[in-house]
Amino acid sequence: MSEPKKILVIDDEQDSIDITEEILSGIGELLFLSANNGLKGLEIAKDSKPDLIILDLLMPLMHGFQVFKELKKDKITMNIPVIILTGISDKQGLSYNSKDMGIILGEEPDVYIDKPIDPEEFIKTVSKLLNIRPKTYD
Numbered sequence: 001m002s003e004p005k006k007i008l009v010i011d012d013e014q015d016s017i018d019i020t021e022e023i024l025s026g027i028g029e030l031l032f033l034s035a036n037n038g039l040k041g042l043e044i045a046k047d048s049k050p051d052l053i054i055l056d057l058l059m060p061l062m063h064g065f066q067v068f069k070e071l072k073k074d075k076i077t078m079n080i081p082v083i084i085l086t087g088i089s090d091k092q093g094l095s096y097n098s099k100d101m102g103i104i105l106g107e108e109p110d111v112y113i114d115k116p117i118d119p120e121e122f123i124k125t126v127s128k129l130l131n132i133r134p135k136t137y138d
Helices: 015-023 038-048 064-073 088-092 098-105 119-130
Strands: 005-010 031-036 052-055 082-086 111-114
Touching: 005 015, 005 038, 005 119, 015 031, 015 119, 031 038, 038 052, 038 064, 052 064, 052 119, 064 082, 082 119, 111 119
Parallel strands: 005 031, 005 052, 052 082, 082 111
Antiparallel strands: none
């Protein structure tokens, strides 16, 4: 039996962490890790080497922009796929995508998703990045 895939959710809003975990809990054997600020998230990412990181941008102590840059320049974490999942567009009234984030961050995230999310599309995206087969919903 294979080990569960590890997903690290870095978000300062516990409700967002809970919703993310709830949506993804049915797609396979997953182990969820979480951090409520960027510094803690970076520390957990280096220590646990998750299979996927889901990263918010607007957080205390270290914002997601800096976390992303640190993840991508560290040999331990540079190859971990990152989904930026954020409500920045809603809060700032500006619309972004992966290409825009690549310009801002110097490298594109694997996926950029605005909150609120479409659960079915989110499941498909995460399943693809983790190379697992999602359950079908009828």
